[in-house]
Amino acid sequence: MSSPSKNIESVLVESRVFPPDARASTGARIAGMAAYEALCKEAEQDPDGFWTRQARDNMVWTKPFTRTLDESNAPFYKWFDDGELNASANCLDKHIGTPVEHKTAIIFEADDGAVTEITYKDLLARVAQFANALKAQGIQKGDRVIVYMPMTIEGVIAMQACARIGATHSVVFGGFSAKALQERIIDAGAVAVITSNFQMRGGKELPLKAIVDDGIALGGCESIKTVFVHERTLSDWKRVEGRDITFAEALEGQGIDCPPEPVGAEHPLFILYTSGSTGKPKGVQHSTGGYLLWAKLTMDWTFDLRPEDVFWCTADIGWITGHTYVAYGPLAAGATQVVFEGIPTFPNAGRFWQMIEKHKVSIFYTAPTAIRSLIKAAESDEKVHPKNWDLSSLRILGSVGEPINPEAWMWYHRNIGHEKCPIVDTFWQTETGGHVITPLPGATPLVPGSCTLPLPGIAAAIVDETGKDLPNGAGGMLVIKRPWPSMIRTIWNDPERFKKSYFPEEMGGTIYLAGDGAVRSADRGYFRITGRIDDVLNVSGHRLGTMEIESALVAKTDLVAEAAVVGRPDDVSGEAVCAFVVLKRGRPTDAEARQIANELRAWVAKEIGPIAKPKDIRFGDNLPKTRSGKIMRRLLRSIAKGEAITQDTSTLENPAILEQLGQAY
Ligand code: WTA
Numbered sequence: 001m002s003s004p005s006k007n008i009e010s011v012l013v014e015s016r017v018f019p020p021d022a023r024a025s026t027g028a029r030i031a032g033m034a035a036y037e038a039l040c041k042e043a044e045q046d047p048d049g050f051w052t053r054q055a056r057d058n059m060v061w062t063k064p065f066t067r068t069l070d071e072s073n074a075p076f077y078k079w080f081d082d083g084e085l086n087a088s089a090n091c092l093d094k095h096i097g098t099p100v101e102h103k104t105a106i107i108f109e110a111d112d113g114a115v116t117e118i119t120y121k122d123l124l125a126r127v128a129q130f131a132n133a134l135k136a137q138g139i140q141k142g143d144r145v146i147v148y149m150p151m152t153i154e155g156v157i158a159m160q161a162c163a164r165i166g167a168t169h170s171v172v173f174g175g176f177s178a179k180a181l182q183e184r185i186i187d188a189g190a191v192a193v194i195t196s197n198f199q200m201r202g203g204k205e206l207p208l209k210a211i212v213d214d215g216i217a218l219g220g221c222e223s224i225k226t227v228f229v230h231e232r233t234l235s236d237w238k239r240v241e242g243r244d245i246t247f248a249e250a251l252e253g254q255g256i257d258c259p260p261e262p263v264g265a266e267h268p269l270f271i272l273y274t275s276g277s278t279g280k281p282k283g284v285q286h287s288t289g290g291y292l293l294w295a296k297l298t299m300d301w302t303f304d305l306r307p308e309d310v311f312w313c314t315a316d317i318g319w320i321t322g323h324t325y326v327a328y329g330p331l332a333a334g335a336t337q338v339v340f341e342g343i344p345t346f347p348n349a350g351r352f353w354q355m356i357e358k359h360k361v362s363i364f365y366t367a368p369t370a371i372r373s374l375i376k377a378a379e380s381d382e383k384v385h386p387k388n389w390d391l392s393s394l395r396i397l398g399s400v401g402e403p404i405n406p407e408a409w410m411w412y413h414r415n416i417g418h419e420k421c422p423i424v425d426t427f428w429q430t431e432t433g434g435h436v437i438t439p440l441p442g443a444t445p446l447v448p449g450s451c452t453l454p455l456p457g458i459a460a461a462i463v464d465e466t467g468k469d470l471p472n473g474a475g476g477m478l479v480i481k482r483p484w485p486s487m488i489r490t491i492w493n494d495p496e497r498f499k500k501s502y503f504p505e506e507m508g509g510t511i512y513l514a515g516d517g518a519v520r521s522a523d524r525g526y527f528r529i530t531g532r533i534d535d536v537l538n539v540s541g542h543r544l545g546t547m548e549i550e551s552a553l554v555a556k557t558d559l560v561a562e563a564a565v566v567g568r569p570d571d572v573s574g575e576a577v578c579a580f581v582v583l584k585r586g587r588p589t590d591a592e593a594r595q596i597a598n599e600l601r602a603w604v605a606k607e608i609g610p611i612a613k614p615k616d617i618r619f620g621d622n623l624p625k626t627r628s629g630k631i632m633r634r635l636l637r638s639i640a641k642g643e644a645i646t647q648d649t650s651t652l653e654n655p656a657i658l659e660q661l662g663q664a665y
Helices: 004-012 033-045 047-058 087-091 120-136 153-165 178-188 209-217 247-251 289-301 320-332 351-359 368-380 406-416 495-502 546-554 590-607 633-641
Strands: 104-109 115-119 144-148 168-171 192-196 198-201 204-207 226-230 244-246 270-274 282-286 310-313 336-340 363-366 396-400 423-426 460-463 476-480 512-520 527-532 536-539 542-545 560-570 574-583 616-619
Touching: 033 047, 047 289, 087 153, 087 289, 087 320, 104 120, 104 153, 104 351, 115 120, 120 153, 120 247, 144 153, 144 178, 153 168, 153 226, 153 320, 168 178, 178 209, 178 270, 178 282, 178 590, 192 209, 204 209, 209 226, 226 247, 244 247, 270 320, 289 320, 310 320, 310 351, 320 336, 336 351, 351 363, 368 406, 368 574, 396 406, 406 423, 460 512, 495 512, 527 536, 536 560, 536 574, 542 546, 546 560, 546 574, 546 590, 560 633, 574 590, 574 633, 590 616
Parallel strands: 104 336, 144 168, 144 192, 168 270, 192 226, 226 244, 310 336, 310 363, 363 396, 396 423, 574 616
Antiparallel strands: 104 115, 198 204, 270 282, 460 476, 476 512, 512 527, 536 542, 560 574
16 A cells, blocks of 8 residues: 555545546447537436436336425425335335346345345235235334344345335444344334344454343343344344244235335334434434435436346444345345355455355445555555455446545555546535435546536535535535435434434525535546544444443443543544543552553443444543633544644643653554
8 A cells, every 4th residue: 555645635626537438338328528518408407307207107006196395394395295105015015027027136145155046926916925924913003112132134135125114224334233223112112022032243243132132131121022033053042932923923824915004205214313412312203205306316326236236235234334225225126135144254355256256246336434444454464455356247336435545445445446437536425315426437537536426306506604615626514405316314202303413594494404524626526525524423334423432431321420422534444432530539650541442442341342443542630621611622633633732732631641642552
């Protein structure tokens, strides 16, 4: 890899441009910039007509809609709201009687390399049968169901089966703790949990069902009547009589026909919890009609999906990327997709490349953090370098979740795409439901590190605090000025927080504030995301609120008096969590500090999940505060980065503690 100084330079003046080559643009749905611009123009001049056409052409409605966008109660926008449809029918039933019926829907590769394939027809039968099993346990339209499952065909079936009966799922990532699970169960008022006994990751068997038990035992989860347990492994697990039921038991005697329940287009398909800058995670609520339309459309637009493609999105179903580009989008678009249970470094760091060769993957969609860690691995061990595998099946590459630095982009382009595959650097968020700013593989000239231009119908702009547009070249806040079909509908149980978080009054109350900083290039007007402008960290593409981690630390009441958390740049994970801690017992000795730091990491893993564990912990007699008692976070960020302190520290109440904070554990 090149030196850090070169990285910085290339971020600042990125002048390389990669126009789409003929392979990508020939036959593309949106071929060339003129076609893209024509779509944008149409969406801008006649949004109603544009979205009506898209929703009719791309979706099956059991009751056609007559209203496209209802803005009467902005920012609670409604789309296609008098129409009815079912999401599962739009992913599965729709293909029956077409050539897709007998096509492979999912190629599942287990952690140990075992492969299982399932066709659309068989997937429909299994979803319908599991939907019947849900109904047999009394689960009804409108109920909330927690899904806490590994990457498996059953995970996708669980989500699709909920959708089929009109139950709203809330998937909780399998790496989250019992406490995090309990909080989500309570907030969602869930009636059931669907889980697995264990999950297999990197050759290890990790408990899931036992964590569900622990979460429920924390209290307040009386709404849970049933826990469905998929027996992923042969290992024993503890059954709670009268509440737990295995998949096999639940499916017994259930037929494979289950008519999809029609729901209104605005019916909540799912709630997905994500971190915000304050307080507890927010339950981002998505609709059925608008969300699914976007999942399908972006498969066609961003990935230019063709019938013979093998699509592989490596994201877990516990994140939004795994919702839109594993559980819904590929199925709605009739794709063959790879679902992978394991991790990129097991049995070695060549796993992704080996799987691309084995399954002839043509569209590969992953996160910059994975790319960066695989670059590192390939550079230290020739045997896992991608050159050892045949990657010629690849046609399009994608990146998601965090900014991709130009050096990682170039490596991806050369070593994985062999300079032939466009890279779609897709910018979006849990709240946007699907891609909003992204290159189109058959149209957009690419600039490394830039997510380029908004999709048709997305009125993205960069503004100052008052909502005023800023010129190209000036950094500001990213906003989307007009509603779009797959946008967040509300925060579950907290409409006021929804308005406050995303539609600030100072900007008029109807403009969506993304929470990211961005800048447009002077020449092309291309967007480059500069990172979150709030207290949200992005660690390996996972969103974490600094406040959440602070609350977890101070909840260790026997040890911690006060804590502050900031992020610092990290070569592989993008950002790393850095905690500043004041202990009740005073500043520890060196040996004590090491031990306490590990204890605190284990504690945070238990409170939130291993992904939230602070990488660095620093101890002081106090935190650097102004005389009025405000923690000087900017200063903490400098310390975390190991920078020389250049800020004015004259307002600091106790300058001596800066020295104490110099050592990280
Ligand atoms: C960041 C993940 C730069 C951004 C889909 C956003 C990105 C947050 C990109 C959302 C990208 C996502 N370039 N930054 N291509 N994609 N982000 O909700 O900070 O888990 O606000 O959704 O990830 O994270 P979330």
